[in-house]
Every structure is written in structure tokens, then in C-alpha cells.
Amino acid sequence: MNDLSPLLSVDDLRVWFDIKRQGAMPWTPTDTLKAVDGVSFDLMPGETLGIVGESGCGKSTLARAVMRMVPAETGTALWLGEDLLSMSKREMRGHRKEMQMIFQDPLASLDPRMTIGQIVAEPLKTHFPDLSAKEVKNRVREVLDRVGILPNMVNRYPHEFSGGQCQRIGIARALIVKPKLIICDEPVSALDVSIQAQVINLLMEIQQEMGLSLIFIAHDLSVVKHISNRVMVLYLGNVVEISDSVQLYKSPGHPYTEALISAVPIPDPKAEKGKEVMLLDRDLPSPLDPPSGCVFRTRCPIAEARCAESKPPLKDQGNGQAVACHLR
Amino acid sequence: MTDKLVQPFSQKRTAELAESLSAGGTIKGRSLWADARNRFVANKAAMASVVVLLLVFAFSLLGDYLTQFDNETIDWDVMGSVKELGRPSLSNGHWFGFDESGRDLYSRVVQGSRISLSVGLVGAFIAVMVGTLYGSVAGFVGGRVDSIMMRLVDIFMSIPYMFVLILLLVVFGRSISMLFVGIGLTAWLDMSRIVRGQTLSLKNREYVEAAVAMGVSTPKIITRHIVPNLLGVVVVYATLLVPQMILTESFISFLGLGVQEPDTSWGALISEGVKSMNYGTLWHLAFPLFFFVITIFCFFFIGDGLRDALDPKDR
Numbered sequence: 001m002n003d004l005s006p007l008l009s010v011d012d013l014r015v016w017f018d019i020k021r022q023g024a025m026p027w028t029p030t031d032t033l034k035a036v037d038g039v040s041f042d043l044m045p046g047e048t049l050g051i052v053g054e055s056g057c058g059k060s061t062l063a064r065a066v067m068r069m070v071p072a073e074t075g076t077a078l079w080l081g082e083d084l085l086s087m088s089k090r091e092m093r094g095h096r097k098e099m100q101m102i103f104q105d106p107l108a109s110l111d112p113r114m115t116i117g118q119i120v121a122e123p124l125k126t127h128f129p130d131l132s133a134k135e136v137k138n139r140v141r142e143v144l145d146r147v148g149i150l151p152n153m154v155n156r157y158p159h160e161f162s163g164g165q166c167q168r169i170g171i172a173r174a175l176i177v178k179p180k181l182i183i184c185d186e187p188v189s190a191l192d193v194s195i196q197a198q199v200i201n202l203l204m205e206i207q208q209e210m211g212l213s214l215i216f217i218a219h220d221l222s223v224v225k226h227i228s229n230r231v232m233v234l235y236l237g238n239v240v241e242i243s244d245s246v247q248l249y250k251s252p253g254h255p256y257t258e259a260l261i262s263a264v265p266i267p268d269p270k271a272e273k274g275k276e277v278m279l280l281d282r283d284l285p286s287p288l289d290p291p292s293g294c295v296f297r298t299r300c301p302i303a304e305a306r307c308a309e310s311k312p313p314l315k316d317q318g319n320g321q322a323v324a325c326h327l328r
Numbered sequence: 329m330t331d332k333l334v335q336p337f338s339q340k341r342t343a344e345l346a347e348s349l350s351a352g353g354t355i356k357g358r359s360l361w362a363d364a365r366n367r368f369v370a371n372k373a374a375m376a377s378v379v380v381l382l383l384v385f386a387f388s389l390l391g392d393y394l395t396q397f398d399n400e401t402i403d404w405d406v407m408g409s410v411k412e413l414g415r416p417s418l419s420n421g422h423w424f425g426f427d428e429s430g431r432d433l434y435s436r437v438v439q440g441s442r443i444s445l446s447v448g449l450v451g452a453f454i455a456v457m458v459g460t461l462y463g464s465v466a467g468f469v470g471g472r473v474d475s476i477m478m479r480l481v482d483i484f485m486s487i488p489y490m491f492v493l494i495l496l497l498v499v500f501g502r503s504i505s506m507l508f509v510g511i512g513l514t515a516w517l518d519m520s521r522i523v524r525g526q527t528l529s530l531k532n533r534e535y536v537e538a539a540v541a542m543g544v545s546t547p548k549i550i551t552r553h554i555v556p557n558l559l560g561v562v563v564v565y566a567t568l569l570v571p572q573m574i575l576t577e578s579f580i581s582f583l584g585l586g587v588q589e590p591d592t593s594w595g596a597l598i599s600e601g602v603k604s605m606n607y608g609t610l611w612h613l614a615f616p617l618f619f620f621v622i623t624i625f626c627f628f629f630i631g632d633g634l635r636d637a638l639d640p641k642d643r
Binding site: 159 | 356357358359360361533534535537538539540541542543544545548552553556557
């Protein structure tokens with residue numbers, strides 16, 4: 001797979017938000033929140049990249065910046081060699097059919113005033129306005145059938161479906177334009193565990209069939225392990241580790257990854273009892289005022305003096321693992 | 329007995345359901361609008377108001393056909409002694425009596441209703457159209473555009489609208505069309521603020537984000553996703569705006585600046601009724617006031633019913 005050129009190649013992406021202090025005057029300088037601070041990664045065709053990290057670490061912002069839904073400060077995102085971040089809005093619109101998105105809250109991501117037939121047809125009508133009504137209808141039925149929704153439900157409204165069904169409809173909407181990449185922003189966090197498995201298996205089947213790439217954002221590590229080829233761990237907007245998923249779970253490279261993995265519950269009470277969870281000291285630092293040097297050093301069990309001085313670069317450890325730590 | 333309880337559907341209904349579930353047919357969904365309609369129909373006060381309001385509309389449109397008198401002819405015999413000769417009477421066909429100048433009051437009220445209702449409806453329509461578009465664009469585009477558009481609204485709002493309206497009528501002459509323009513010009517300001525607020529909350533919903541991500545253009549997002557989801561609030565506000573328009577027009581006419589003779593409106597008729605109250609001709613006030621009050625009540629009840637129906641969580 002390595003001889004292929006990447007589908008998406010993100011380099012040094014930074015997304016900063018200006019935050020006004022409370023009661024500030026219009027002329028006082030604003031604080032800067034570095035939501036994503038220099039993230040780089042490659043995504044191969046047909047590959048699934050999992051992105052994990054705790055709340056507020058910039059997972060969703062990263063995805064939204066690639067989709068141009070929030071403006072990026074600096075950096076490039078090469079889509080088959082073309083930079084998505086510097087192209088005009090019109091050019092970008094042409095590329096949007098190649099990348100689709102699935103959202104966290106299945107019901108909220110469907111317009112309550114439209115029938116699911118209209119919802120699923122919307123991307124098709126947007127990108128292929130010349131299609132005949134009959135063709136659109138056939139495609140909608142086909143894709144609904146594929147995700148396991150009875151096609152005779154097209155005239156129903158989103159509120160008449162369960163969460164899992166709504167997420168399937170969301171997937172159908174993403175699939176109908178035959179994209180190359182689907183960004184899944186916590187697609188199963190709002191679902192029951194049994195439904196999660198169905199939705200994830202559906203995604204994996206479809207990925208196999210259509211040769212899709214997936215960017216799979218989640219905070220549930222066991223879900224990510226199941227679906228991903230590679231996993232990227234974010235902390236305060238920085239990549240702390242990118243690694244082959246088997247390797248990551250077998251021997252986590254970064255102390256933060258170690259802590260995350262030790263906290264995954266084991267579905268066996270006996271094993272769970274004897275398990276040692278690596279608890280981190282202190283709270284997550286404010287992203288408005290991140291620590292100097294290595295952002296993780298304030299909570300790191302093995303931090304040294306030099307960690308405060310410079311930011312550790314992402315070092316390739318061989319065996320498909322890259323870790324950003326001075327000590328590893 | 330028990331057998332009957334176990335079977336909630338008749339065989340025919342079951343067969344229909346089975347047929348619609350089979351691959352050929354499609355199942356009809358129930359939209360949020362249909363849900364709201366059911367709730368509205370179940371609201372007795374609102375439905376009664378709809379009926380009464382329809383009667384008032386029918387009265388204003390068809391009332392002329394029910395009487396042999398028109399609203400211009402002056403009965404010179406009655407004119408000087410309206411109190412004695414001009415009482416409402418079923419026997420001579422002047423059901424509402426005569427007005428101060430000896431004209432048939434029934435025809436005058438029909439004429440007044442027509443003008444008052446059209447001022448209310450047209451004024452509210454202008455306000456809703458302009459306000460909805462203005463507010464949704466400001467809210468959705470956001471940033472500097474939003475600031476400029478809303479500050480403009482603030483500036484317009486800071487000018488007392490009654491003053492502007494009176495000035496307009498004095499400078500450009502007192503005519504009904506000027507009244508329409510004047511009322512329409514000021515009434516959309518509130519509407520645009522309400523719509524903008526709603527748009528801001530809709531803008532961050534995931535389905536709007538999904539539309540952005542899939543590449544739908546901004547005008548399409550506004551018309552396809554934002555406006556239909558705003559419509560509930562807009563409809564409720566519009567029904568409450570109609571009586572407000574009627575009240576404004578009546579007030580202006582009451583001051584003598586609005587509708588001019590020989591045209592009339594509820595406000596103008598009430599104003600005349602108040603002037604002649606001292607002479608003992610109370611029916612001059614009573615009839616137009618009756619229509620005015622029931623219409624405004626009806627609109628308020630309907631607005632209330634619509635709000636309950638469209639947003640059951642707020643009840």
C-alpha cells in the first residue's frame with residue numbers, strides 16, 4: 001500500500017480561534033485558542049485512520065478544517081495533490097462530492113422538515129442537478145436498501161426513526177454521491193452499544209465494497225481499535241502519536257497513549273478487577289494557555305526538565321509507529 | 329368478548345397495512361406540520377376563533393349583498409335627528425341604524441371592515457416577507473454583514489415609529505397606500521430581530537452543518553433548511569402581527585390622520601362613534617367596536633393555538 005500516493009495529505013495544519021475576554025474593550029487584543037496546532041498526517045486510499053483524544057483536544061476541529069467548515073490559520077491539506085485550503089469556494093464545492101461527512105447526533109443531522117427521501121437525495125441534486133427525477137429516486141432507493149432501510153420508507157420523516165436508523169440514513173446520504181472519503185465525526189457515540197456494532201460493521205462492509213477511505217473520530221478506544229488501520233492520538237491540538245492500530249494497542253509509545261489504553265474497560269469482571277489503571281495527575285490545562293515545550297509535560301509521569309524547553313518532534317520509531325516524546 | 333379486544337384492527341385494515349408494507353407501496357410519513365395541524369384542530373378556542381374570523385371575513389366581503397342600502401346615500405330626513413330617527417331597526421332594513429351624516433351604518437361597517445382587514449393582512453404580509461428574508465440573511469451570513477444589518481435595524485427602531493408614520497402622512501398626503509407603506513416600513517423591524525435570533529440557533533444545528541459539508545450553496549441553505557424551520561415562529565408572530573397592524577391603523581385613523589372620508593375603517597368609525605357618544609347615539613360606537621374587538625380576540629386566540637401546536641414543548 002505504501003507505494004500509492006496518499007489521498008489526503010495534511011501538513012502542519014493549525015486552527016486558531018480568537019477568544020474575546022469577558023468584558024473586554026473592542027481594542028484589547030483577543031486571546032488565541034490553539035484548537036489544532038501543527039497536525040500532519042497522510043491518508044492512503046482505502047485506509048481507515050482513527051482519531052482519538054479527550055474532549056476538546058481538537059478532533060472535530062481538525063476534521064472541520066479539512067472540510068473547510070472552519071478556517072485554518074496555516075498549513076496545507078493536499079487532496080490528490082491539490083490544496084483544499086487555498087482553493088476558491090467554487091473549486092472547493094466541486095470537490096465536496098468526493099468527501100462526505102457523518103455526524104455525531106443522528107437525529108439532529110437530518111432536517112426535521114424533510115422526508116428521508118429528500119434528505120438522501122439532497123447531495124445528489126446538489127452535485128448532479130441534471131439527473132432525472134426517476135433516476136434520483138432509483139439511486140435513493142438503492143442506497144437506502146444498501147444501508148438496511150426499507151426503501152418504501154422514503155416518505156417518512158426523521159423523527160419517525162430510531163437513532164440507529166437515523167445514523168444509517170446519514171450514512172446513505174454520505175454514500176449516494178459515491179465519495180472517496182467519509183469523515184465520521186463520532187458517529188456512534190450517541191448510540192447504544194448493540195447498535196454501535198451494527199453501524200460500525202455496516203461502515204466497514206461499505207468501505208470494503210467501495211474502497212473508501214475513512215477518517216474515524218471517536219473517544220471510545222475499543223471502537224477505534226475495531227475499525228482503524230492506523231490511529232492518531234491528539235492531545236491539546238497536538239499529535240502525540242500516530243501508529244499502526246495493532247502496534248498502538250500492543251505497545252503504546254507515548255505515556256499519554258499508555259494512560260488512555262490502560263483506562264479502557266475490559267468486559268470481564270475478574271480481569272477488570274486486577275487491572276492497573278494509570279491515572280493522570282491534575283486536570284487538562286487550558287488550551288488558551290498551553291504548557292511550554294511538550295504540551296503533555298504537566299501531567300506526564302516521566303517528564304524531565306528538557307520537556308519544558310522544546311516541543312518534541314514526531315519521531316518515527318520504525319514498525320509503523322511515530323511518537324512525539326523526548327524520552328521515547 | 330376477549331377475542332374482540334385482541335384484534336384492534338379490522339381485517340380490511342390489516343390487509344391494507346400488509347399491502348403497504350410489501351415492497352411495492354411506500355409508507356406515508358407524518359410530517360411535523362401534520363402533527364401540528366392535529367394539535368391545532370384539537371384546540372377548541374382556536375378553532376372557534378377560526379370560525380368567527382371566517383364569518384367576519386365573509387361579512388366584509390359579502391355584507392354588501394345583504395342590504396339594499398349603499399354606504400354613500402345620505403338620508404336627509406334622518407340627518408338632523410339621528411338620535412330619534414336613526415336607531416337600529418329590523419323593520420326598515422337599517423340594521424345598524426344611521427351614522428351621524430344619515431348614511432346606513434351597516435354598509436359603513438362593511439366598508440370599514442374591508443379596509444381594516446386588508447391593512448392588517450397586507451401590512452403583516454409585508455412585514456413577514458421583508459423581516460424573514462432580512463433576518464435570516466443577517467443571521468446566517470453573520471460577522472460584519474450581520475453587525476451592519478442589525479445596527480441599521482437598531483437605528484430605525486430608535487426612531488419613534490408613530491412620529492415617522494404621522495410625518496409620512498402629513499408630508500405625502502393622507503392616503504391608504506401611504507398608510508400601507510408607512511406601517512409596512514416599521515413593522516418588519518421586530519420580525520427581522522426575531523428571525524435573526526432563530527436563525528442563529530438554527531445555524532449551528534448539525535443538519536445545517538451537514539448541508540454546508542455536502543456543498544449546498546448559501547442561498548439554497550437559507551431557503552431549503554433555515555426558512556422552513558423558522559416558519560413555525562414566523563407564522564405565530566404573523567398572526568399576532570395582524571391585530572397589531574389593525575390597531576395601529578385604527579389609532580392613526582382615530583387621530584384623524586389615517587383613512588379619509590368617504591373611505592372609512594374600524595378606527596375611523598370608532599372615532600366618530602366616540603365623538604357622538606354624548607348625543608345618545610351609542611350604536612355608532614358599539615357596532616364597529618364589536619367587530620374590532622372580536623377580530624382582534626380571534627387573532628390572538630389563533631396565534632396562541634398556533635404557538636401551542638407548532639411548539640408543544642413550550643406549553
